[in-house]
Structure formats: structure tokens, C-alpha cells
Amino acid sequence: MIKSTRDSGTSPPTGVFVPVPTFFHPASSSNALQAKVDVETQVKHSIHLAKNGIRGLVLLGSTGEAIHLSKSERFELVSGVRKGLSDAGFPDYPIMAGVLVNSVDEVLEWLEDFTRAGAQWGLVLAPGYFGLAANQENLKEWYTVVADHSTIPILIYNYPGVTNQIMVTPETYTHLAQHPNIVGCKMSHGNVSYHVQVSLDPEIDHEKFRVYSGFGQQLGPIVYFGAAGVIDGLAAMYPKTVARLMDLAEKRPTEPEALKEIQTIQYAVSRAEEFIGRWGIVGIKEGVYRVLGMGTLEGGRLPLKGKLPEGEWGKWHAATSRMEELERSL
Known part of the structure; x- marks a missing residue:
């Protein structure tokens, strides 16, 4: 196993990260069984985000369909985006890479490749x-073994919707946050109490252990109470608006004018997040294509191939037009 060239335990920054979708060439452009990864568009989209207030990327998370890519494709995508x-002038830009497998040995192989x-x-x-x-004791041991041997620092990723409703409890976070190579977590669920408990836990060093939500509709409330930020799919389309909300919330202002702006943006973000919740990866990809002109209308790899139903994008005009207006104003 290789040794990491970075200091163990280095924490990610606060702010908005984007769980970027993985872009594919049109299926019709290749005779292969599956559409080929489009690294060029991936890089273009990543640079756009870096230039518009996004503080980091999550490559090959759930939105990035890591489970649909081969080992060589995953390496090609991450290394291609890094280059x-x-x-483009962002040599140390923050990149997290998703690890979506259960075997400890395979998790460590993915982490070594990503290093x-x-x-x-x-x-x-x-x-x-x-x-x-x-159970929680076994989760603690599993993450400890991974962290002990990982070549880069890790974050705990709790997404009950894709893990048979498994829920990491605040007590487990408190325990695992003490590990020098575990530097944060992403909670992709609606239990705001868990976000707040872990973000405010006095037994956790919050400069070292960062708490992120997977939902932009929680951004203002949880950042006000200590969370580090969000890993948010809507920001793949409207980066400046979500980043502006983060910048304001992070200052925790009390003056009425600033509070009014936070409320206005949070309302717009929360409304538009309903589209993300309804259509997921296919919706994010179509949104990026329609808003930014990047990618295709062919969705992901099977079984996520395809586009929105005819007329569906138009049904969300009230929410998306509000976001587009905010994005243009920033």
C-alpha cells in the first residue's frame, strides 16, 4: 500500500461542495456496451464550479454513479479532473472521492487509487x-479499521436511502470523530437534530471534524448551528446562489437586511431542491444541460439512462426561474 503524500488528518474546508454528476458521451457515439465517460466535459464543469464560489467537489459519490464505473474509469475521471x-489555475482545489462498497479490503483499494x-x-x-x-459498535469498528489503513483522510457518509436505512447515531460520530484520520461526515437524511447534535457536540473538535448535510434546503438552519456546509446537487446548476447562501449563513448575521437576504435565498433554494428530490441524478444531469449547456439529455448509465418526461422541466419553472434570476444577479 502506498503512503499518502498529504498530512494525515488534514480537514476539508467549510462551504459548499458539489456532488458532481459523472458525464458520459452520447451512447450513439460508441459501439461499447455502455456510454463512455466524458472527462473533457467533467473538467469543464468542475472549472465552472471552481470559478463560481464552490469550495470543493465530490467526485464519484452517489450522484457521480461510482457504482456504475470500472476501476480504470474511476481513476481516469479523478486524475483527469485533478489535472x-x-x-486552469486551481492546483490544490479540494476534491473528495466517493467510496461506495462494503468490503474493507475493497474500500482501501478505492482509497489507494484515489490517493x-x-x-x-x-x-x-x-x-x-x-x-x-x-449495529453501531460494528460500524465504529469498521470505520476505525478503514481509517487506520487509509492513505488519505476519510469522512463518514450516511445515506440511509441507499444503505437499507442504516443510521449512524450521534454517539457513533462522537466516538469516530476522535480518530485522527476521520475528518468529517456527510449526513444525507432529514434528521436535522442529528446534524445539530454532532455540529455542536463539545466532545468533538469542530476545526478538525466537519459536518456537512447532503441537502441544500438545510443549509441556513444547520450552518447557523455549527455545521461546516453542504454537499449539494442543486449547486451543480446554480453554484453562485448556493455559495452566496453559504457565505451569508457562515457569518451568522443578526442585522435585518442580511437576514432578509438569507431568507430570500434559502426559500428559493428550498423550493428548487424539491426538483432534485423528485428526479435525482437524471434531473441534475438534465438541469446542468439546460442551465449550463454541458452534458447530454441521455441521463446516466443503466438503470438510470434516460431523460425527464416531456414537459416535466417546464413544470418546475417557478422554482428554476427564481434560481436563474438570483444566479444572474450575483
């Missing part, structure tokens, strides 16, 4: 194949 960002490719952190999904049968 593209460096060439070689240039990611600074691994976002490691809770091993939820057996769901609630994986």
Missing part, C-alpha cells in the same frame, strides 16, 4: 448491505 483543475489520482479525502459510505443488522 484539468491544475492546468494516486489526486483526491485529498475519501467520502466513505456506511456499509449498509445488511442495513440495521450492522
Whole structure:
């Protein structure tokens, strides 16, 4: 196993990260079984985000369809984005890479590959194949073994919707936050109490252990109470608006004018997030294509191939037009 070239335990910055979708060439452009990864568009989109207030990327998370890519494709994508960002003047731009498998040995293989490719952190999904049968003590041990041997610092990724409803409890976060190579978590669920408990826990060093939500509709409320930020899919389309909300919330202002702006943007973001919640990866990809002109209308890889139903994008005009107006104003 290789040794990391970065200091163990280095924490990611606060702010908005984007769980970027993985871009593919049109299926019709290749005779292969699956559409090929489009690294050029991936880089273009990443640079756009870096230039518009986004403080970091999550490559190959759930939105990035890591489970649909081969080992070589994952390496090509992460290394390609790292090179593209460096060439564009962002040599140390923050990159987390998603690890979505259950076997400890395979998790460590992914992390080693991502270290070689240039990611600074691994976002490691809770091993939820057996769901609630994986008790909290075993989760603690699993993450500890991974962190002990990982070549880069890791974050705990709790997404009950793809892990048979497994839920990491605040007590487990408190325990794992003490590990020098575990530097944060992403909670992709609606239990705001868990976000607040972990963000304010006096037994956790919050300069070292960062708490992120997977939902932009929670951004203002949780950042006001200590969270580090969000890893938010809507920001793939409207980066400046979500980043502006983060910048304001992070200052925790009390003056009426600033509070009014936060409320206005949070309302717009929360309304538009309903589209993300309804259509997920396919919706994000179509949104990026329609708003930024990047990618295709062919969705992801099977079984996520396809586009929105005819007329569906137009049904969300009230929410998306509000976001577009804000984005243009910033």
C-alpha cells in the first residue's frame, strides 16, 4: 500500500461542495456496451464550479454513479479532473472521492487509487448491505479499521436511502470523530437534530471534524448551528446562489437586511431542491444541460439512462426561474 503524500488528518474546508454528476458521451457515439465517460466535459464543469464560489467537489459519490464505473474509469475521471483543475489555475482545489462498497479490503483499494489520482479525502459510505443488522459498535469498528489503513483522510457518509436505512447515531460520530484520520461526515437524511447534535457536540473538535448535510434546503438552519456546509446537487446548476447562501449563513448575521437576504435565498433554494428530490441524478444531469449547456439529455448509465418526461422541466419553472434570476444577479 502506498503512503499518502498529504498530512494525515488534514480537514476539508467549510462551504459548499458539489456532488458532481459523472458525464458520459452520447451512447450513439460508441459501439461499447455502455456510454463512455466524458472527462473533457467533467473538467469543464468542475472549472465552472471552481470559478463560481464552490469550495470543493465530490467526485464519484452517489450522484457521480461510482457504482456504475470500472476501476480504470474511476481513476481516469479523478486524475483527469485533478489535472484539468491544475492546468486552469486551481492546483490544490479540494476534491473528495466517493467510496461506495462494503468490503474493507475493497474500500482501501478505492482509497489507494484515489490517493494516486489526486483526491485529498475519501467520502466513505456506511456499509449498509445488511442495513440495521450492522449495529453501531460494528460500524465504529469498521470505520476505525478503514481509517487506520487509509492513505488519505476519510469522512463518514450516511445515506440511509441507499444503505437499507442504516443510521449512524450521534454517539457513533462522537466516538469516530476522535480518530485522527476521520475528518468529517456527510449526513444525507432529514434528521436535522442529528446534524445539530454532532455540529455542536463539545466532545468533538469542530476545526478538525466537519459536518456537512447532503441537502441544500438545510443549509441556513444547520450552518447557523455549527455545521461546516453542504454537499449539494442543486449547486451543480446554480453554484453562485448556493455559495452566496453559504457565505451569508457562515457569518451568522443578526442585522435585518442580511437576514432578509438569507431568507430570500434559502426559500428559493428550498423550493428548487424539491426538483432534485423528485428526479435525482437524471434531473441534475438534465438541469446542468439546460442551465449550463454541458452534458447530454441521455441521463446516466443503466438503470438510470434516460431523460425527464416531456414537459416535466417546464413544470418546475417557478422554482428554476427564481434560481436563474438570483444566479444572474450575483
